[in-house]
Amino acid sequence: LRRGAGAPDLAGRRVVVSAGGTREFLDPVRFLGNRSSGRQGYALARTAAARGAKVTLIAANTALPDPAGVDVVRVVSTRDLQEAVFAAGADADAVVMAAAPADFRPAEYADSKIKKTDDVSAPVVSLVQNPDILAGLVRRRREAGDGPVIVGFAAETGDATGSVLEHGHAKLARKGCDLLVVNDVSGGKAFESTENAAVVLADDGTSTTVPQGPKEALADVVWDLVVRRLAR
Ligand code: CTP
Ligand code: CA
Secondary structure, eight states: OOOSTTOOTTTTOEEEEEEEBOOEEEETTEEEOOOOOSHHHHHHHHHHHHTTOEEEEEEESOOSOOOTTOEEEEEOSHHHHHHHHHHHHTTOSEEEEOSBOOSEEESOOOSSOOOOOSSSOOOOOOEEEOOOHHHHHHHHHHHHTOOOEEEEEEEEOOBTTBOHHHHHHHHHHHHOOSEEEEEEOGGGTTTTOSEEEEEEEETTSOEEEEEEEEHHHHHHHHHHHHHHHHTO
């Protein structure tokens, strides 16, 4: 069995990859955002296309060239991303959520630019929670009794409540997806980088360690694991 780069083992498959970081606007000029560049998602889209898949890349605020042979859908907010992922994921064989959706958005949007009114006071921004897209995909699949392989990403830092891997295992169980790619982002590692290291946790208890290397190498390991699941 030939695996990894060059093998057409995703031929005839439809896959959806989300990439980048969503933005939640406060007013026409300001937003809450995050540090996701979209590089890992683009690497997943490129490698899936190279392996023969029909790929839809849902890109949130990325500044990267469109990968050749991939359908690119552009979105801004977490709710836009949810709509696009749910639509494209409806008849997909796999959905990989490499995007970093903002967990919260401002409770209110100001139609015109928020102005300073004096020299000292500042507005208080109230936030509300955004939908959890990954959890929603898992719910939809459970309700339908059938659906795509679902892959999540988790950028974690170790803290007083647990290590990076402990947080990863807890998140995999909480989200109910099939695979969770766990990154250690302590000190800002991985952001804006072309390299990544990760541990891919599977719901069957297995884990695959991917050493520091190009984001394409991690992407190929993810597709290897997806291909194996699709063959079950
Ligand atoms: N995710 C999602 N919808 C959200 C937030 C996250 O689909 N509103 C997806 C991400 O794309 C990722 C996975 O869920 O694949 C894990 O994201 P993460 O931010 O680590 O999970 P959260 O449940 O938001 O937990 P945390 O409090 O650690 O941010
Ligand atoms: Ca989050």
